[in-house]
Amino acid sequence: MRFRTRLFLILSLFAVIPAAVLTLVWATTLSTALPLLSGSGAWDRVAASGERAIATMRQGPLTAAQRTAIGAHEQELTSSVTEARRYQYLAARAVPIVAAVAVGAMVVLAVVASRVAGHLSRQMSRPLDEIVGWTEHIARAEPLPAGPPSRGAPEFHVLRGRMRTMAGDLEVGRSRELEAERLRAFRETARQVAHELKNPLTPIQLAVARLERANPPLSPDLADTVAVLATEAARLDTMARSFAQFGRLPEGPPADIDLAELVRYTARATVPSGVPVVVEIDPAVPLVRGHHDALARALANVLLNAVDACAHTAAGEARISVHVRRATGTATGTATGTATGTAAPMIEIAVRDTGVGIPAETLDRIWEPYVTNKPGGTGLGLAIARQTVLAHRGTVSASSRPGDGTEIVFRLPVATA
Numbered sequence: 001m002r003f004r005t006r007l008f009l010i011l012s013l014f015a016v017i018p019a020a021v022l023t024l025v026w027a028t029t030l031s032t033a034l035p036l037l038s039g040s041g042a043w044d045r046v047a048a049s050g051e052r053a054i055a056t057m058r059q060g061p062l063t064a065a066q067r068t069a070i071g072a073h074e075q076e077l078t079s080s081v082t083e084a085r086r087y088q089y090l091a092a093r094a095v096p097i098v099a100a101v102a103v104g105a106m107v108v109l110a111v112v113a114s115r116v117a118g119h120l121s122r123q124m125s126r127p128l129d130e131i132v133g134w135t136e137h138i139a140r141a142e143p144l145p146a147g148p149p150s151r152g153a154p155e156f157h158v159l160r161g162r163m164r165t166m167a168g169d170l171e172v173g174r175s176r177e178l179e180a181e182r183l184r185a186f187r188e189t190a191r192q193v194a195h196e197l198k199n200p201l202t203p204i205q206l207a208v209a210r211l212e213r214a215n216p217p218l219s220p221d222l223a224d225t226v227a228v229l230a231t232e233a234a235r236l237d238t239m240a241r242s243f244a245q246f247g248r249l250p251e252g253p254p255a256d257i258d259l260a261e262l263v264r265y266t267a268r269a270t271v272p273s274g275v276p277v278v279v280e281i282d283p284a285v286p287l288v289r290g291h292h293d294a295l296a297r298a299l300a301n302v303l304l305n306a307v308d309a310c311a312h313t314a315a316g317e318a319r320i321s322v323h324v325r326r327a328t329g330t331a332t333g334t335a336t337g338t339a340t341g342t343a344a345p346m347i348e349i350a351v352r353d354t355g356v357g358i359p360a361e362t363l364d365r366i367w368e369p370y371v372t373n374k375p376g377g378t379g380l381g382l383a384i385a386r387q388t389v390l391a392h393r394g395t396v397s398a399s400s401r402p403g404d405g406t407e408i409v410f411r412l413p414v415a416t417a
């Protein structure tokens, strides 16, 4: 039986049964009491004893005044008895009318009660049915249906609102969990690839080194071949390091880091001398707390991308600028980048280049591992950078206009005492 039907039956029973019982009680009381109210039985007995008394008195000698008084009393007795009988007659006739009124009242009550019960059960069951339907959507991880709420008691608006908020939160949690799960899988693959690359690579590099030092020296032809081998082995080595890094979070105890020094040094060490780079650092930038080498590697990855992006721009137009300044932002709580919600003082490192830029459809995906458009690229540079910044409770963002250049921004929370 549907919830609405059950509710309707329960409400109807609660209204109809007491009403029916009360109607029966008052109808029975009224029809029993009405004939008694006329008092005709008592009047009959008074009339019989009165007639006997009058007859006895008339047998004795009476004065004229006594005779008149007895006559008047007899008349009064007769008219009172007649009146009482008339009342009794009317009362007896009223009983079926009372019964009919009672039945009528019961029918009217039943109709009113069923209307009210129907209305109430609809008011309750419609929103409840809707919300039960929503729970099925939530269980199947589907979005809640849009559109106006079903009609019903206004109190359900709050419940509906809360359900929507809860479903939204659940969806966010679910997608975060998926993202974390995907990252875990990526890291595991990266770790294995790094391991598999490293094992054969070390003997290859040793062999190449021996060939390079061979005595007597190799013929120019063979020396070229060995040089190719050495270059490719070095590239594989870099790749293996990237894979290994992606699998690891920064290790060791955190320390206070002077970002000004870190940025100046990394820019000098990473950007080739042919590419102009400008470093602007606001005065009195506070320290951040974390892992110096990991952050330097993250920044180097971004700078190397900027150098790559500038490689094909016209000579004289290639320019990289790095700006370090104070900012406010929302520190993240975990390595998955969950915002903790409160605005906190942060330091921003913004790397801007005048390179090729990133098409809008790729911009969202550049932080994902293995997303690359470079031959020989691992697509891990930005993934490692993001992983490092998130591990420092910071945030990353990117903006770009194809043809104009790109800006990559890291925000790191200021070290607290």
Ligand SMILES: Nc1ncnc2c1ncn2[C@@H]1O[C@H](COP(=O)(O)OP(=O)(O)OP(=O)(O)O)[C@@H](O)[C@H]1O
Residues within 6 Å of the ligand: 242, 301, 305, 306, 309, 353, 355, 356, 357, 358, 366, 371, 372, 373, 374, 376, 377, 378, 379, 380, 381, 382, 383, 406
């Ligand atoms: N400054 C930039 N300008 C233009 N495109 C960029 C820039 N930074 C990143 N990208 C794009 O994002 C992709 C991912 O970058 P990421 O550093 O993760 O990997 P990669 O540079 O391709 O590979 P690797 O870092 O291993 O050399 C790049 O292939 C490139 O398409």
Ligand SMILES: [Mg+2]
Residues within 6 Å of the ligand: 301, 304, 305, 380, 381, 382
């Ligand atoms: Mg890169």
